[in-house]
Amino acid sequence: MRAALDRLYNAAGVLAALFMIGTLAMVIAGIAGRLLHFNLPGTDAYAGYCMAAAGFLALAHTFRRGEHIRVTLILEHIGPRAQRVLELWALGVATLLSALFAYYSARLSWQSWDFHDISTGNDATPLWIPQLTMAVGTVVLWIAFLDEFILECRGARLAKVPDEALHNE
Amino acid sequence: MDALITTLLIGALFALLGSGVWIGIALSGVAWIGMELFSSRPAGDAMAVTIWGSASSWTLTALPLFVWMGEILFRTRLSEDMFKGLAPWLERVPGRLLHTNIIGCTIFAAVSGSSAATCATIGKMTLPELKARGYPEDITIGTLAGAGTLGLLIPPSIIMIVYGVSANVSIAELFIAGVIPGILLASLFSGYIVVWALLNPGKIPIASERTTFAQKFHASRHLIPVVILIAVVLGSIYVGVATATEAAAFGVVGSLCLSAVQGSLNRKTFFDSLMGATRLYCMIALILSGAAFLTIAMGYIGLPRHLAEWIGSQGLAPVWLIVALTLFYIVLGCFLDGISMVVLTMGVILPTVEAAHIDLLWFGIFVVLVVEMAQITPPVGFNLFVLQGMTKRQITWIARQAIPMFLLMSVAVAMVWIWPQLIMWLPAHMKLGG
Numbered sequence: 121m122r123a124a125l126d127r128l129y130n131a132a133g134v135l136a137a138l139f140m141i142g143t144l145a146m147v148i149a150g151i152a153g154r155l156l157h158f159n160l161p162g163t164d165a166y167a168g169y170c171m172a173a174a175g176f177l178a179l180a181h182t183f184r185r186g187e188h189i190r191v192t193l194i195l196e197h198i199g200p201r202a203q204r205v206l207e208l209w210a211l212g213v214a215t216l217l218s219a220l221f222a223y224y225s226a227r228l229s230w231q232s233w234d235f236h237d238i239s240t241g242n243d244a245t246p247l248w249i250p251q252l253t254m255a256v257g258t259v260v261l262w263i264a265f266l267d268e269f270i271l272e273c274r275g276a277r278l279a280k281v282p283d284e285a286l287h288n289e
Numbered sequence: 290m291d292a293l294i295t296t297l298l299i300g301a302l303f304a305l306l307g308s309g310v311w312i313g314i315a316l317s318g319v320a321w322i323g324m325e326l327f328s329s330r331p332a333g334d335a336m337a338v339t340i341w342g343s344a345s346s347w348t349l350t351a352l353p354l355f356v357w358m359g360e361i362l363f364r365t366r367l368s369e370d371m372f373k374g375l376a377p378w379l380e381r382v383p384g385r386l387l388h389t390n391i392i393g394c395t396i397f398a399a400v401s402g403s404s405a406a407t408c409a410t411i412g413k414m415t416l417p418e419l420k421a422r423g424y425p426e427d428i429t430i431g432t433l434a435g436a437g438t439l440g441l442l443i444p445p446s447i448i449m450i451v452y453g454v455s456a457n458v459s460i461a462e463l464f465i466a467g468v469i470p471g472i473l474l475a476s477l478f479s480g481y482i483v484v485w486a487l488l489n490p491g492k493i494p495i496a497s498e499r500t501t502f503a504q505k506f507h508a509s510r511h512l513i514p515v516v517i518l519i520a521v522v523l524g525s526i527y528v529g530v531a532t533a534t535e536a537a538a539f540g541v542v543g544s545l546c547l548s549a550v551q552g553s554l555n556r557k558t559f560f561d562s563l564m565g566a567t568r569l570y571c572m573i574a575l576i577l578s579g580a581a582f583l584t585i586a587m588g589y590i591g592l593p594r595h596l597a598e599w600i601g602s603q604g605l606a607p608v609w610l611i612v613a614l615t616l617f618y619i620v621l622g623c624f625l626d627g628i629s630m631v632v633l634t635m636g637v638i639l640p641t642v643e644a645a646h647i648d649l650l651w652f653g654i655f656v657v658l659v660v661e662m663a664q665i666t667p668p669v670g671f672n673l674f675v676l677q678g679m680t681k682r683q684i685t686w687i688a689r690q691a692i693p694m695f696l697l698m699s700v701a702v703a704m705v706w707i708w709p710q711l712i713m714w715l716p717a718h719m720k721l722g723g
Contacts, residue, residue: 140353143353
């Protein structure tokens with residue numbers, strides 16, 4: 121179970137990285153099209169979809185690596201018992217909100233499919249397809265929060281030091 | 290009623306943030322509470338539509354690409370090369386190699402969009418080199434902490450993209466507008482080092498080797514790759530052949546080429562930089578998502594408009610508005626990172642700023658300057674964290690060394706207020722790309 125979940129987060133993360141390359145490829149395709157005078161309609165929109173996919177699919181992986189930022193000022197200065205209570209509270213809130221986020225993202229994608237919602241740009245993409253990445257990414261994030269919440273309840277959560285998170289911003 | 294709503298929402302925000310809820314999630318939570326309690330619209334659907342719209346918008350695509358470019362350059366030998374190229378020229382200036390901190394950060398800032406990355410990349414080179422030559426550690430670390438923040442002001446800049454998207458200001462213009470204030474701030478830092486060196490003559494070690502002009506010139510060849518990269522990225526924006534996003538794509542390809550030429554590009558560094566960039570972008574994207582939802586929720590409730598009307602009715606002169614905002618951001622900067630600060634406040638403050646007839650391009654650079662100050666204010670300041678990790682010193686000690694830099698930044702804010710042309714002149718002379 122543990123291994124399967126970790127594989128899920130990492131697989132979504134790798135998929136996100138592929139969409140990152142996709143974002144670059146779409147922007148370059150747009151430039152090349154303009155310079156070499158061939159017309160690739162909708163590269164702007166595709167770049168946007170790829171970027172969104174990269175962001176949403178990486179959510180759980182980034183969370184597991186401890187790289188989503190939060191204010192730890194209070195957490196660092198209280199005793200272990202209070203810390204545990206506060207961690208449970210933060211993870212509980214995050215699980216609840218990510219569940220709402222996941223549910224309404226899935227609903228948006230489903231509604232776009234149901235109403236045959238088409239992008240208004242010149243890419244004319246049926247919107248449910250790119251929106252599906254948001255639904256999948258947020259569902260995986262919800263699973264990751266729930267996973268972490270249960271681990272914390274059982275006292276089996278690993279303390280993580282975000283090492284790479286430092287050179288951000 | 291307004292006062293009650295505001296107090297309740299701000300209270301909820303601080304409770305969620307303070308209790309360690311992840312920032313992006315906390316923003317969504319407050320937006321949800323606000324919409325459920327004070328608006329008749331369904332919160333869930335508004336959340337999904339708004340977040341999807343902001344997360345997939347074309348203007349924002351410059352952000353992941355510049356993040357990626359920074360991650361690639363972080364894993365090259367660029368900073369070593371810059372040190373080799375710069376050091377011979379600085380042996381005769383008062384303060385000598387201390388200036389490699391300032392000039393190194395200024396140059397690296399022109400290819401990097403982030404302050405902490407600039408600080409880390411330059412610091413991993415200058416800190417050990419300067420220590421080995423006997424430079425006092427306090428001023429070395431203090432100047433590095435300050436100069437690292439130039440990563441935000443000198444384009445490309447992640448925070449400017451975030452501001453440009455929230456305020457609907459051209460990112461290309463913001464980038465170009467940051468150039469002169471960035472150079473101004475770098476000159477202030479360098480000037481401080483010169484004055485400090487003249488006041489403390491014994492503290493700077495004497496020059497180790499004399500070099501001829503020809504040798505200096507020859508050493509400068511190490512600077513060629515970074516200069517080309519700057520020319521490609523900023524040049525293409527300034528002459529109008531590329532939008533910010535396209536320049537970012539050039540930047541990624543250019544940094545990969547640079548890394549390949551140097552021989553530091555391999556499967557591992559490529560994969561590391563890609564995954565690092567994906568996670569870093571994702572971290573920012575979560576905050577942006579929460580902020581987009583919060584902004585729309587605030588709009589439905591009508592808070593920003595009421596705030597603008599209230600401040601307008603106070604008859605506050607614009608200068609006092611700016612002074613108040615500066616203080617507000619400095620306090621906020623003690624607890625929040627720069628991106629969260631900008632996205633959190635923009636939705637609420639922009640109508641007020643517009644009502645006071647303050648130019649949004651000018652205001653963008655102002656915000657970047659105060660966010661820079663926040664990078665070096667304890668207890669939460671990203672440059673302080675970076676330097677703490679690199680030097681194993683106490684964060685309060687590092688912050689104390691950076692106080693002169695903080696004061697110089699305040700001087701810069703005052704200068705751009707007195708002479709707005711420092712910001713407005715260059716963008717007025719650029720050609721805009723599509």
